[in-house]
Amino acid sequence: MSVRLEKDGAVAHLLIDRAAKRNAFTQAMWEEFPVLLDAALADDAVKVILLRSAEPGIFCAGADIAEFGEGALDPAWRAKNQAAISRVQIELARADKPVIAVIDGDCVGGGCGLSIACDLRVASPRSRFGITPAKLGLVYSLHDTKLLVDLVGPAQAKRILFTAQLIGADEAQRIGLIEILDEDPLAAGLALAETIATASSHSVRNTKKIVRRILDGQADDDAETQALFAGAFTGEDFKEGVAAFLEKRKAMFK
Secondary structure (H helix, E strand, O other): OOEEEEEEOOEEEEEEOOHHHOOOEOHHHHHHHHHHHHHHHHOOOOOEEEEEEOOOOEEEOOEOHHHHHHHOOOHHHHHHHHHHHHHHHHHHHOOOOOEEEEEOOEEEOHHHHHHHHOOEEEEOOOOEEEOOHHHOOOOOOHHHHHHHHHHHOHHHHHHHHHHOOOEEHHHHHHHOOOOEEOOOHHHHHHHHHHHHHHOOHHHHHHHHHHHHHHHOOOOOOOHHHHHHHHHHHHOHHHHHHHHHHHOOOOOOOO
């Protein structure tokens, strides 16, 4: 399979493995992706997920245009394809564990869509980014357009979508499309993942929930967010965190 899951302790690797086709996604890959994501989310040992290419020098060129160009003429295939891509993007963006995209090379079209659905992005200087529906006479979905706007703001999102041009890694970092730029993005992504994995999973997961609520438009606390805040004080992680602080040692969260 051209997408696969590997686990290494607290870090799971969602690997795109179709380098000969620049990791372009087929329908089968879109359909397999949520199955692998669910497996990583269901494993209590996994604290952080890395989304990356199995081979260096490429992230993902997006949809397989040869397959897409032919299939898109069939309304039934098109609906199936749109549903599969939408499921990937929504489930990736709303996964309850942090997901980091490790980018080395071109991150274009649906590949860039995958990256913006992740929580954080680490890229190499040779990476290039672009979202290119305007080159094909297509319109980007509202969900994924919002992901882009949330990251870079409406004006930069319009520029990226209107022009369909590729931008370099330096500019991508400057406008907020990536968070970390490193000559060795895999090492940097692993270091970030391992740091997150040592933090309280309770804190990380619920912080992600609250950020998602804010991005979805919630501006004030409700009963659920107030309960999250108050309930943490009676949790095992809080007890361990306080004990570790007082004993001047590293916290060992369960």
